[in-house]
Each structure stands twice: as structure tokens, then as C-alpha cells.
Amino acid sequence: MRITVRINGDEHQADCWEGESLLFALREKLGFPGSKNACEQGECGSCSVLLDGALVCACLVLAAQADGHDVTTVEGLAEGETLHAVQQAFVDAGAVQCGFCTPGLVVATADLLQRNASPSDDEIREALSGNLCRCTGYAKIFDAVRLAAGKA
């Protein structure tokens, strides 16, 4: 089946198998490999994207469900060569180890700060509870979120 999705502001089309996830379509069909594929069951948050502005796991959205909808991926955050404030904060804080969880955490953090510009540590912990870092680099990730929120 053919789906039409507005990704990072531009309309894209792809021919999908009916049972495939939005994550698979993004990575393998639509040329957006920034969202990472790990658990495929909504546990790890590596595939976090915004669907019509809501933070979701792309692995748990049927590609067909995104037909006619807006998706923002990590590729849509930077403005040309200028990193998004959250991306820059992750670099500056050294919040990246292996990097696999980073795109999902960056999208989830951008979503948090857009709704709550000055989150408490508890609010950060809650907002990022669906994103796992297997390197366990959570202390630096917290530093990055505080930095992006202008609190560090």
C-alpha cells in the first residue's frame, strides 16, 4: 500500500507492506534512519518521534496509521548546519556514549522542553522514563537536559 506522510514539514510517499511499522517505513523506505530500531516493543524509546506533535514510539505505530499525518523525526530538529539547542546541549555535556539511544532521548527532551521550559529533576526523570541508555550514561544526559533548559 502507498502512504503519504508529512515528515519534518515535507510530504513523502512510500510503498509499504501493510503490517510494517512506521519505524521500518521511516528507516528502510523513506530515508530517515535517525530513529533507531532496538526493542520493537515500546520498551526502549530509541525510535521516539512526534506523531501529530505527540511523543510516540515509531515501532508501535502501524505505517498505515501515519498516512495523512505529520511526523517529526530527529532529522527535523536542526536548522541546516545549526544544531537544535537540545542536540547542542548533548554535545556540550558529553551526554553521548555509544550514541544509539541519543536520537530518541533528543526527541523526548525536545518534546519535554517544548511543553515545560524549566522542568524539575523529577519531571525530567518522568519525561525520559521511556528512554533507555544501555551505557547507563544517565548523569550526563541529565546534565544535558538541565543545560538545554538553561539551568546549568
Add this chain to the structure above:
Amino acid sequence: MDVLTPRSLDEALQLKAEHPDAWPIQGGTDVMVALNFDRGRPATMLNLNEVQELRGWWRGDGSLRLGSGLTYAEIEHGELRTVLPALAEASRTVGSPQIRNRGTIGGNLATSSPAGDALPPLLIEDAVVECASVRGTREVPLGDFVTGVKRNALAADELITAVVVAPSGAAQTFMKIGPRNAMVIAVVSLAVSAGDELRASFGSASPKPVLVTAPRAEAAGFPAQVAGAATPIDDVRGTRAYRVHALEVLTRRALERVLA
């Protein structure tokens, strides 16, 4: 495989009648896991995301209709927090923000897992499940809707359209035990209310939701009564003995909250 995407409830019911084996998909937080891990390969998927009649919630005469497409995030953050507080507390414990933005109350009912977090808080409020088909609409009390582990009374041509509940206004709370706060399938969960009588229901401790009641004057014996009504099993998440013990402790703590 076909994906059918109806644009109205009438169209959705017509398609379910024509394709009774179709898998309905709303938030996808259970269904997509089954697809991704090849635990099922339906000939037809029925995508309910575009059926506006299933979304949100609204007030009827003395009762609330929670659309089956109502998400945990909508319950957690909206006015329902004060109207159905135990359900809101339960919603806040589901998965992660990503899961709560997609997962729905209708999906929790349809999956009919003993661990379904919405079930105990809905049962203590006498919730009724609205099941619709081209043949008509029927209302099934939640206690009768779930018939066993991942089994329910939904007919092949029916869809869950709403949950109808008349909020009791009773003091109520929800508790859940798991290895961490987020992304946890309940080792055991509990909803308790104290209105005209004491009411409790629990998750992950019986094949289907059970309602336990007692007069308010018998609060002292209620924790043991609740634990005694549980019929849990030993599994990867916990033992039968632990779950029974935990339910007694949780009920005691819950009563401290709701009787305060």
C-alpha cells in the same frame, strides 16, 4: 494483509461485520508488539485511529462515556484526574509517556490481561463496557466482560465503543508494585475506594477482575479479606505467596489514604 481505515463508526462496524477476523488497532501498544514479533499475522487490520466517535470523553445523564480511543495521557492530564482519581493514578503508571500517548482504555479492555492497569479502578466504579456491532449496541458490566486470561465477551463482529461509568465521588486510590516506576507490568496492583462501603479490585492476582466489598465498619479485616480473594499464580514477575502478602500490605496502606 489488508489495512482498512474507516472514517466513521458506522463504517467501522460495517467493516468489522464483513471481516470478523480483522484485528482492530487503535494505539497499537499491544497489537504492534504481536505484529513485530510475528505472534500473529491477520489477513485484515482495522485501523480505528480515524474514527472520531471513539475519541475523548463526554458527560451523559449522570454518567460519563469514555470513548474506547481515550488515551492514558488524556486521562492522566485532563479533568478526569479529579472525577476518576484512581483511574488517573493507574493511567500514570502505564508504560512511559510514549506509551501513554498512544495506549487506550479500549485497548486495555480488549486485551483483557489480568495485569491491565485500567481494569481495577474501573471495576470499583461499576464501569460498563459498551459493545457495538451492525446488530446494535449492548452494555456489559466490566465484571462480566472479562471472562478469563486475555478472554472477553466481545463477539467477532463487535467493537468496544466506550466505557460508561457514573463516578461515585468516593475517596479512592490505586497502587502498583513493580521493579521500577516506569515501563512496568504490574507484579500486583490494587484499586481501593471508601464510599458507602469499602471496595477493592486488584490486577495480576486473578484470571479476571474481582470486586471485593465490605461495610466501612469492617475496615480492620478488609486487607485480609482482599488478599484472601486473590488467586494469583507463580510466574516470572513474582510468586503467588508474594502477591498475596503484597495485596494485604497494599490494602492496609490504601485504607490509610482513603479513610484519612
